[in-house]
Amino acid sequence: MIVVTTVTKTYSDVTALDDVSLQVGPGITVLLGPNGAGKTSLIRCLATVMRPDRGGIEIGSIRVGAESDNRAIRSRLGYMPQATGYPNGISVSKHLDRIGVLKGIVEDDERAKAVAASLRAVDLEEQADRRVNRLSGGMQRRLALAQALMGSPKILLLDEPTAGLDPEQRATFRSFIGAIGAAGATVLVSTHQLEDVLGISGEVVVIANGRLLFQGPPRSLAELARGQVWITGHPAPGSISWPMPDGRVRALGEVQGGEPVEPTVEDGYLLLMKRNSANAYA
């Protein structure tokens, strides 16, 4: 269980996190928000690589702060940063082996098993002897997930894991993450791509401008838009609308003369963003 209580983080004059409080339990939780919403700052604070200015974070009943506590937390979590690189001239399995050492897996046999399990989880077994810098972009992202999975962490923090991947690779990634969530780990996935949410997440957290806007199941996010999603013949002024393949227009908000339709998670998210920006300008 991850408990975040009134966390604030600022960078000079930019407030990345503004009094954010939330709880994340076992299963997959998707942290959704536009670019610059504060997702990465929150994930970094949770991964103990950055300290919040105010507020508290508890991970598995251990409070983030003191170095010894942070070390205990780190031994339970796996972190996949948004951007990560690799040492040059080292093989995939050797790299993971070193990560195993740094994760405190002392026994050689145990470490070899952990490397094999991580490679299996991301389907990179056949690349074990390949040099990391010879891997494709998609494989390098999978390796980033594999290194986060080393030591079977109970808590997994994935920051934009599918960024830069093509649709097929994203689907593959979702299947990896889904399998990890199904195994009972607490997985927090940060993304700004809605399709990542669909199908795999039990909980969605939406933040924008450093503030928490929503936390609940995807269905509840969709329900936020109930009665405000319409199919019309033409764009409605003041609403969010976009043309559909059949020539009609899907519109969100107060629309006159439209046909009401079942809301989706995307509809709920877009309306939430619209309200948030309206409040910000108000």
Added chain:
Amino acid sequence: MVLAVFASVWFGVVGLGKGAVVWQTLSVELSGWLLPLAIASYLLGSTSSSSEWRQQTEEFLDSLPNGRQARILGRVMAAAAPVGYSVILVTAWMLIGARNNPAGEIIWSEVAVGPLSIAIAWTIGSLVGGFRRFRSAPSLFLVMYLFLQLLASPDIEIGASGPSQSDAGRLLMWLPPSSFESPFEILLRPSAQRLMYLVAVLVAVVLWMMWRADRSTSKRRWLVAATSVAMATVFVLGYVVASATPTVNWAAQSLDRPRADWTKLTLAQRCTNTDGIALCAYPTFEPWIHVWNGAITRAARLAPERVKGVAQRPSNTSFDGFDPGPGWVITGFSWDKPNADEPVRAFALAASAGNLAVGLPAGYQANCDAHGQGRSVVPLWLAATSVDNGVMLLRQLAEQAGPITSIGGVGLGNAIFGPDAPNLALDISEQPTTEVESVFSSRLSQLTDARTTIEDVASWFGISVRDSGQPLVPSDLPTCG
């Protein structure tokens, strides 16, 4: 790193190939020979330190249980590799030195400075490489350090013709961990204190790196940091105070100011008194005192009131106006230098002492011509009978064409001898030494008289002067009086 090891090996080969091995000098020079390895270690340390953010692995690694501090310690521990190379090199050099008939004693605290310099270079490189906002910091720091080394170079200081180096400049010589040469100041420094200072610097740098990693202000961290800084300060102050002592001060000034007060200059030398003869040497040259003693004992016994002892003067500075006073045989600093031919130098020293014994000039007295004077035989006979292979060297002199002033490029004093002098000295050397000594001793007043001719001396031993077959070429110098 491989290139650096080769460069260090080359420095060592050149250094060891220059001639006589003196442990004290070698102990200091070892760290200088390791300078290429130190620079490579610095660059590698800096590269390894910046690799995490260059390769974008830092953020992920920070999230691991063995966090940034463990990685810093690991990086520092990685210095074990270049330090290991340096230990192997130092050991090899010392073994080679030990096979080359070394003199003196090993200064272990100076020897330890070499490998410690490698560790410090690596650690400082790691520290400087971590300043990611200042990417040029490692290069700038290296240039600054090399500049300090240049400032501290004893070569520059010894060769300076201007006023003495400022105190700050001299102090710099103590701060860099390595130095190529071994001036008095380095030889006289309290090596153990300097070693402790360097250890304290190493600890302080490691702690600084650790603090930069997490900005921790724990009491234990502060305590260790304060202790290491205090240690470094205490040991710096310790040797600064030591360097301010009259001994070290005057030793340093003697390098720059040859006209420094003689009595104070000799304070920097360690003198031993053997049978009334003072034998003064700077610490590195103490191993040769027994050679000097053997060379001048017989001359001092012949005329104790005229031969007071031996002292050293730098041979590469100006001697204008420098006069230590009568009775001192002055020797230079070439005893441990390349191609130092010890028997030849000892022969020349003995001849100089002989000059003093019979009233001929030596040291810094004016030159004169002693052609045909009976006393010109005495310095050569004394030299031939006082040093190893002396008779052989005298024979070489006898075969030499023209007036006799030096042997093997080393001056025999300040008098010019005729070619008949070495011949007569050779003939006399075939007679029992004690008898010859007795004759010279009983006729000392005649020997010191310029009017006593070489034929007179030959007659005392019942022999005649052989014709050298060489023309007597008068010199422009005044006749020795």
